[in-house]
Amino acid sequence: MDKESEQFLYMQLYEKIKDMILEGLIPYDYKLPTIRALAKQIDVNNITVVNAYNKLEEDGYVYKKIGSGTYVKKIDSLYDQDEIDEEEAELNEILINFASTAPTTNLFPVEEIKESIIEVLNNDKSNAFIYQNPKGYLPLRKSLRDYLSGLGIYTTENSIQIISGAQQGIDIISKALIDFKDIVFTEEFTYTGAIGAFKSRGASTIAINMNEDGIDIDDLKNRLKYNKPKFLYLMPNFHNPTGCSYSVEKMEEILELARIYNFYIIEDDYLSDLEFHGERNTTMKSLDLKEIERVIYIKSFSKLFMPGLRIAFIVIPDELLYDITSAKHISDISTPGLIQRAFNIYMRKGEWDENLKRINKIYDLRHRIMSKAINKYLPENIEYKETRGGFNFWFKLPNGYSSDALYEYLIDRDILIAPGKIFTIDSEDNGYFRLSVTSIDSENIDESFKILSENIKEFLSEQNKPKLTIEDYNKFL
Amino acid sequence: MDKESEQFLYMQLYEKIKDMILEGLIPYDYKLPTIRALAKQIDVNNITVVNAYNKLEEDGYVYKKIGSGTYVKKIDSLYDQDEIDEEEAELNEILINFASTAPTTNLFPVEEIKESIIEVLNNDKSNAFIYQNPKGYLPLRKSLRDYLSGLGIYTTENSIQIISGAQQGIDIISKALIDFKDIVFTEEFTYTGAIGAFKSRGASTIAINMNEDGIDIDDLKNRLKYNKPKFLYLMPNFHNPTGCSYSVEKMEEILELARIYNFYIIEDDYLSDLEFHGERNTTMKSLDLKEIERVIYIKSFSKLFMPGLRIAFIVIPDELLYDITSAKHISDISTPGLIQRAFNIYMRKGEWDENLKRINKIYDLRHRIMSKAINKYLPENIEYKETRGGFNFWFKLPNGYSSDALYEYLIDRDILIAPGKIFTIDSEDNGYFRLSVTSIDSENIDESFKILSENIKEFLSEQNKPKLTIEDYNKFL
Numbered sequence: 001m002d003k004e005s006e007q008f009l010y011m012q013l014y015e016k017i018k019d020m021i022l023e024g025l026i027p028y029d030y031k032l033p034t035i036r037a038l039a040k041q042i043d044v045n046n047i048t049v050v051n052a053y054n055k056l057e058e059d060g061y062v063y064k065k066i067g068s069g070t071y072v073k074k075i076d077s078l079y080d081q082d083e084i085d086e087e088e089a090e091l092n093e094i095l096i097n098f099a100s101t102a103p104t105t106n107l108f109p110v111e112e113i114k115e116s117i118i119e120v121l122n123n124d125k126s127n128a129f130i131y132q133n134p135k136g137y138l139p140l141r142k143s144l145r146d147y148l149s150g151l152g153i154y155t156t157e158n159s160i161q162i163i164s165g166a167q168q169g170i171d172i173i174s175k176a177l178i179d180f181k182d183i184v185f186t187e188e189f190t191y192t193g194a195i196g197a198f199k200s201r202g203a204s205t206i207a208i209n210m211n212e213d214g215i216d217i218d219d220l221k222n223r224l225k226y227n228k229p230k231f232l233y234l235m236p237n238f239h240n241p242t243g244c245s246y247s248v249e250k251m252e253e254i255l256e257l258a259r260i261y262n263f264y265i266i267e268d269d270y271l272s273d274l275e276f277h278g279e280r281n282t283t284m285k286s287l288d289l290k291e292i293e294r295v296i297y298i299k300s301f302s303k304l305f306m307p308g309l310r311i312a313f314i315v316i317p318d319e320l321l322y323d324i325t326s327a328k329h330i331s332d333i334s335t336p337g338l339i340q341r342a343f344n345i346y347m348r349k350g351e352w353d354e355n356l357k358r359i360n361k362i363y364d365l366r367h368r369i370m371s372k373a374i375n376k377y378l379p380e381n382i383e384y385k386e387t388r389g390g391f392n393f394w395f396k397l398p399n400g401y402s403s404d405a406l407y408e409y410l411i412d413r414d415i416l417i418a419p420g421k422i423f424t425i426d427s428e429d430n431g432y433f434r435l436s437v438t439s440i441d442s443e444n445i446d447e448s449f450k451i452l453s454e455n456i457k458e459f460l461s462e463q464n465k466p467k468l469t470i471e472d473y474n475k476f477l
Numbered sequence: 478m479d480k481e482s483e484q485f486l487y488m489q490l491y492e493k494i495k496d497m498i499l500e501g502l503i504p505y506d507y508k509l510p511t512i513r514a515l516a517k518q519i520d521v522n523n524i525t526v527v528n529a530y531n532k533l534e535e536d537g538y539v540y541k542k543i544g545s546g547t548y549v550k551k552i553d554s555l556y557d558q559d560e561i562d563e564e565e566a567e568l569n570e571i572l573i574n575f576a577s578t579a580p581t582t583n584l585f586p587v588e589e590i591k592e593s594i595i596e597v598l599n600n601d602k603s604n605a606f607i608y609q610n611p612k613g614y615l616p617l618r619k620s621l622r623d624y625l626s627g628l629g630i631y632t633t634e635n636s637i638q639i640i641s642g643a644q645q646g647i648d649i650i651s652k653a654l655i656d657f658k659d660i661v662f663t664e665e666f667t668y669t670g671a672i673g674a675f676k677s678r679g680a681s682t683i684a685i686n687m688n689e690d691g692i693d694i695d696d697l698k699n700r701l702k703y704n705k706p707k708f709l710y711l712m713p714n715f716h717n718p719t720g721c722s723y724s725v726e727k728m729e730e731i732l733e734l735a736r737i738y739n740f741y742i743i744e745d746d747y748l749s750d751l752e753f754h755g756e757r758n759t760t761m762k763s764l765d766l767k768e769i770e771r772v773i774y775i776k777s778f779s780k781l782f783m784p785g786l787r788i789a790f791i792v793i794p795d796e797l798l799y800d801i802t803s804a805k806h807i808s809d810i811s812t813p814g815l816i817q818r819a820f821n822i823y824m825r826k827g828e829w830d831e832n833l834k835r836i837n838k839i840y841d842l843r844h845r846i847m848s849k850a851i852n853k854y855l856p857e858n859i860e861y862k863e864t865r866g867g868f869n870f871w872f873k874l875p876n877g878y879s880s881d882a883l884y885e886y887l888i889d890r891d892i893l894i895a896p897g898k899i900f901t902i903d904s905e906d907n908g909y910f911r912l913s914v915t916s917i918d919s920e921n922i923d924e925s926f927k928i929l930s931e932n933i934k935e936f937l938s939e940q941n942k943p944k945l946t947i948e949d950y951n952k953f954l
Contacts, residue, residue, distance in 0.1 A: 024825035105603035126582035129783035168809040306606035348501035
């Protein structure tokens with residue numbers, strides 16, 4: 001402190017202490033020195049300290065306990081009042097969000113997982129913070145083995161690899177299987193993050209055409225004549241982005257081809273435990289033969305639980321165990337033990353099943369309301385295929401209209417959709433778009449979709465002259 | 478229940494309730510139905526329920542509160558009594574562990590981080606479980622920016638990327654920078670996990686010879702004449718495995734070459750904040766020029782804090798920002814928000830600095846005791862270079878002796894060391910070995926090293942005829 005400018009000494013002291021509090025050097029509920037002690041120590045008058053403490057109290061940095069002293073207040077700025085990410089802030093301004101597929105915070109079972117986390121902290125203590133086995137925490141792998149048997153998948157804890165979300169699953173499988181210039185097959189429309197992971201490994205990716213119930217078997221057979229893929233990446237239940245589900249017959253046909261042509265199937269399952277309209281879903285993994293395992297099964301909890309927890313798992317065919325576990329080790333050694341242990345307790349207490357029942361009801365209701373809204377409001381020149389469940393709905397603009405342009409048009413009106421090009425390998429504008437009802441509560445779906453439909457109509461009429469496509473040209477020639 | 482076998486009814490009831498408890502269907506501290514209510518509901522005599530409840534109490538599944546009822550006990554089996562990983566169990570049988578570089582659990586600041594986690598759960602609630610921005614939680618990036626200025630590194634929160642441990646840092650930088658057949662330079666001896674990540678990207682890795690104070694500049698210059706590396710991967714402070722530290726002059730020389738030959742330097746910093754013997758360390762990033770940024774700086778907290786938390790960060794040169802953030806997104810979308818938020822609170826409360834001081838003292842002491850022990854007991858034909866700090870010590874057997882054979886010899890005697898071959902690209906037996914004092918308390922170092930040295934002497938004498946090396950042959954020719 002600069003003692004030459006005597007009259008401002010208390011302000012200097014105030015600033016110093018304020019900074020120390022803001023920098024976290026004095027934790028909250030920590031007692032400041034007594035007035036006399038501090039005055040003596042830094043060699044100023046008592047009144048200087050009194051004035052500084054009063055201003056600190058005035059400005060909300062400290063509180064006083066009568067007869068006890070002055071204490072540091074819990075400061076909100078420690079908890080990011082002014083520090084919300086710009087991106088997040090922008091998203092919050094969106095009025096209608098049909099683009100997000102992440103569940104909203106009001107769906108999170110926060111109290112239950114909090115209890116599990118605190119139980120782990122109390123019981124496991126420092127063990128919650130050691131390096132976990134790269135394969136994952138053994139008790140959790142056992143819990144997941146039991147959970148899988150409920151989905152008709154019978155495996156052992158040794159075949160289960162814990163991962164930090166499904167994206168990491170796709171990434172480490174790519175690491176283990178794809179060498180430079182290897183061929184990978186995907187569905188015509190597929191998950192953006194998977195395309196990125198395959199490209200990053202230098203794979204040559206081929207998209208197989210899709211019908212209403214999944215990939216076109218004839219196109220697959222034809223492609224297999226000329227190419228030898230390392231694997232085929234599929235979402236057979238409530239496919240993203242189209243919402244379609246594969247029939248069991250189609251699953252069996254694909255599996256048979258995988259056995260004949262010796263390629264793997266990555267089954268990305270993010271939703272199959274939901275039973276829309278009470279129907280149970282079949283996973284491809286449950287149809288996989290133990291003698292000729294062809295399915296690498298990725299199970300994500302991000303869409304049914306809490307995405308920020310970053311927990312998922314893979315069921316790995318025996319002959320790939322070493323390669324995939326090594327790829328996990330190279331990627332990040334192991335998934336945080338605390339989270340694995342908490343999720344294990346959460347499952348063993350039966351809370352996962354409870355959560356599933358709750359979420360099931362919510363998404364089932366939203367699917368029904370959205371389907372009705374589509375019947376009521378959808379402009380008739382928009383193509384749309386009904387789905388039997390899930391939260392994704394897939395549309396196509398009339399030929400010649402751009403879904404990129406629609407996306408831009410809507411964002412100016414604070415409405416968010418997912419344009420079709422992000423689900424393709426070549427990223428070309430294709431007139432498709434995806435709507436999801438993950439971020440829109442059931443009571444708002446009808447009104448939101450009505451507003452969206454009106455905007456789409458306006459968009460179509462404003463684009464006075466649609467661009468001609470090659471098909472259109474062909475008609476004239 | 479089978480009522481035909483009347484005499485065992487209470488045992489049947491006991492088994493049913495026991496199973497429900499073990500499967501987690503009845504959480505602990507949950508009250509069982511009253512005797513009368515349950516007897517009525519399942520239509521048995523009261524005495525059957527009394528007997529079942531008594532046996533449950535006897536066997537430790539429930540407890541009784543006088544005048545209140547019967548409650549489910551917390552069962553240890555939920556907390557993995559019988560489920561320790563085989564691998565972990567094996568490690569626990571090792572008497573002397575000179576191989577591990579993970580801090581032992583007694584060094585973890587468990588209570589402090591637990592408080593921070595609970596604060597986040599109480600304050601941020603469901604926000605702790607949303608997808609975090611792939612770059613990382615903004616307030617944490619700001620805290621790290623401030624922390625870095627204490628290390629002489631001046632950067633902004635925008636240049637900081639949060640990652641799930643240093644291994645992920647190496648992996649995503651490799652994803653962003655290495656294309657198939659690209660060249661990467663490393664130190665002659667280097668971190669195993671880095672070699673794995675570079676190989677996985679199809680890189681061609683070249684090892685640069687090392688002197689006592691880091692890589693040999695002449696060898697580096699020579700290699701640069703014929704090769705164009707994407708980057709040079711270095712650990713300039715307390716190098717792993719050799720323990721050596723780079724002089725500031727050497728750092729400057731390497732930086733100058735990086736500017737001239739246009740390659741990046743990955744600085745892997747896992748220990749530089751420690752001040753052994755009160756000396757401050759210089760990071761290469763602090764010498765990097767803002768106009769021609771050449772250093773990608775990875776900071777790990779695993780060795781100074783708690784490895785299972787999986788948190789670290791990268792400081793990224795501007796022109797690589799997009800590529801490296803995209804690589805993170807493809808790898809696992811984002812690091813768990815809960816952990817980022819808890820670590821942020823932990824730092825802002827000043828507890829990170831406290832932890833560092835504490836850890837500093839412990840490792841400083843261990844380094845001094847180990848150095849003394851080496852002076853006292855090391856067999857004289859073993860090569861060893863003194864280090865100025867850290868927890869790694871690097872040795873070489875006399876020519877012709879195998880450190881793989883030594884490793885095998887010692888493991889039979891429950892002593893663990895790290896054989897030199899795991900730190901090289903070609904994985905060839907090279908006679909070197911590394912000892913670390915991370916897992917051995919200071920009071921045990923002297924005795925442990927004494928036992929190790931005696932065993933090494935025995936090993937050397939038992940290998941009655943050392944294998945001849947090429948050099949030995951040359952002497953005869």
